[in-house]
Amino acid sequence: MVEKNSKNLPKLLVVEDDAGLQKQLKWAYEDFTVLLAGSREEALTLLRSEEPDVVTLDLGLPPDPDGTTEGFAALEQILQAKPGTKVIIASGHGARESALQAMAQGAYDFYSKPVDIDELGMIVKRAFHVHALERENIALQAKVGEDHRVLGQMVTAAPEMMQVAHTIERVANTNVSVMLLGASGTGKELLARGVHDQSERKAQPFVAINCAAIPENLLESELFGHEKGAFTGAVKTTEGKIEMANGGTLFLDEVGDIPLPLQVKLLRFLQERVVERIGGRKPIPVDTRIVCATHQNLEAMIGEGSFREDLYYRLAEIVIRIPALAQRPGDAPLLAKHFLAKYAAEYQPMVKGFAPDALAAIDSWQWPGNVRELENRVKRAVIMADGKLVTAADLDMAQGEEETSEFLNLKAAREVADRKAIRHALARTEGNISNAAKLLGVSRPTLYDLLKQYDLQN
Known part of the structure; x- marks a missing residue:
């Protein structure tokens, strides 16, 4: 039941089965819209329809007015339905232990019976104040998160990452290959998606493959696809990741783990822009933008002979270095x-x-x-x-x-x-x-x- 109806006043739900105390509390709060409930069911109905920010709850509710079973059930369901609600527990008949237990389960505060209206009023006003502060904090955090988003998804305020984002925005609408260099966990795939999402290819597929996660003997098939019967187990013709990225962007993560024989085939694709599936003879033209990433030192690998220099320069037309979080x-x-x-x-x-x-x-x-x-x-x-x-x-x-x-x-x-x-x-x-x-x-x-x-x- 809504006793004082004003859309401009904060809503207080009083859950109390004592009619006399209900009447006493009804007129004690002129600064709030007071909602009255005499049972757990009534309280939950009003909670869902009116969404009060603060609730005063007597643990002794029917059909267990001398116990606390219904009161604790009401507390649990209130906090499940509306977790931010400030619930103030009534502690009657020396049941301070029950009130402390309720606070351990999420209640905001408690007051003692018989009720001191002035004392309870201060607790209620403080609860509304804390609730308002929490709501402002949540809104502020959400705003801060939006204010510090770049490339659509990445959250940052560091000038170093702002420069990375600026570089990506500048090169996104070109077709140059982009090499992302950075330690594991720095967000290389997120940045690769940023390149794609900022480009004219954003409506086309973004296809990612982790070259380090696929066994060497399967990586060629994953990249280039295969014809039916090309090898044992090839029961149907399958497109490779390069074909799947036609019109869009192909992201080669951990490109430094591609074995040398496959590097030759990848280089040929980059030069001719056609692929041949394993077991196939028909060249298939593919138009895709290449973005790759690695945490390895490719220049050192070139010196060691484990990565082709000509492939590196095809892949690294633009090199973007990603700073560590520290x-x-x-x-x-x-x-x-x-x-x-x-x-x-x-x-x-x-x-x-x-x-x-x-x-x-x-x-x-x-x-x-x-x-x-x-x-x-x-x-x-x-x-x-x-x-x-x-x-x-x-x-x-x-x-x-x-x-x-x-x-x-x-x-x-x-x-x-x-x-x-x-x-x-x-x-x-x-x-x-x-x-x-x-x-x-x-x-x-x-x-x-x-x-x-x-x-x-x-």
Whole structure:
């Protein structure tokens, strides 16, 4: 039942089976739209139809008014249906233990019976305030995520990656072959997709093949296809990945693992733009854009004779080097928040963000596994987290030690340290100048001066 109907007022659901107390509470909250429910079923009906932000819940509900079974069932179902709801538990007849148990299961706070209206009013107002702050934080995180997206999907605020994105945007609409060089886990396939999505071929297939993941004796068939009967087990004619990418983009991941005999056949395709399936004699013309990637040093492999120099220059018309995550100041916290929002929505809606120790650990970690390691740690932490905030322990990360500068020039060392600290502070505070200044221990005007001095974009 809705007792005070105003679209402009926050909604408070009072779940209480005592008619006298219902009447008392009904007029106590002039600043809210008050919804009244006398049972678990009524409460859930109003929760779904009215979506209140705050609920006061008496654990003693019919048909178990002297126990807590119905109350705990109501608490569980309320938080399942609307995880962000602030539920305030009524603790009556000395049942403080039940109230503490309810808080352990997700309740926001509790109050004692008999009711002190003023005390309960303060708890309710604080609950609405906290709920509003959480909602603003979620909206801000979503906005930050969008503001820092490049190439459609990649999240970054680091100038180093912005330059990579700028290069990709410039070459995307050409047909030159692109070589992406970077350590494992830096997002090479995501960038390859960025090349495709920014090009005129974006409506055509993007076909990816990991050359390191396919046994050498099968890789030729995967790339070039085969005719029926070409070898034992070839029971039908099959297109290769190169044919499948006709009109679109072919992404050759870990191209350094292609064996030398197959490198010759790939080079011939790049020169003539036709393929012949295994067991076939008919040349098949293919129009495809080549993007490839590797973590290996191909120039060293050329010197060793394990990679053809002429093939390298065909594949590497444009070379783009991808910095490791540790070389992209501010990106680790930004990406961590992006992954947390993604996996919390999928696995744990109760998880709302990172505890301060987790953000500090993420910021100082060296990330040898790069973005892939970060994503895996955040995913696991979201699934395993017991509270609303992911901690450093959830991430299985110890606080990283500060790096020691090797600069001998004090002015240069100071500038490097200032730039790094400012970027990290802005990343942790999601670009809020006032909060970043507090974190850095300087005034807002001083921080603005430093941003201008070092030409850092907020």
